[in-house]
Amino acid sequence: MSYRPPRVGPPRESGSSNTGAGVLPLRFFVSLALGLGILSLILAIAIPLSRGSGSTAVVVAPTPAAVVPTPTALPAATAAPGAAAAPAAPSGPVDATLDLATATGLTLAFAQTELQAPANSTVAVNFVNASDTLPHNWILVRGGDDVAEAVNTAALTSLPDYVPADRAQIIAASRLLQVGQNETITFETPEAGTYTFLCTFPGHYAAGMAGTLVVE
């Protein structure tokens, strides 16, 4: 049996044996990374500059002005396409004056269901809402009950007076009169004939609030 003296020296551990060798690669990689960083920075500055100098490959972004829609002109407030404008009230002397009232209370009717007027004349209708409960209007149409029916339907959405914007079939119309209000409507009568007038407040014509103007 021979004697083997214990080993003297640094312990043989894998971690410590690599310490001395790892210093140089670490410094190498740090400086390499720094060098690459500086190089890429230079390239990042230099490449766009070279491309911008006379290169046709540069894509020009669309200008925002081409995308933003140009504002269109607002339509005139008084322009109602396809609608016949209300005729101007006659300014000359009145040839005939007619009194017209609604029924009182809740009755859906005119107090006068037949009026007479001369043809092609200036006529004034003194219209009174005699009801103490309901609003009413008065519309004279250019025809009979079929025309009145069409005007009444068109009036449903014609706030605030329930007078349609298209007045081609309307000879004369009051505004919507509230309880106790009155209005004088002056207009030119058409040629001889029988013309229907009605109230276009929703439901009133259907309940029979209508009459006739006999023009002679």
Ligand SMILES: [Cu+2]
């Ligand atoms: Cu009415």
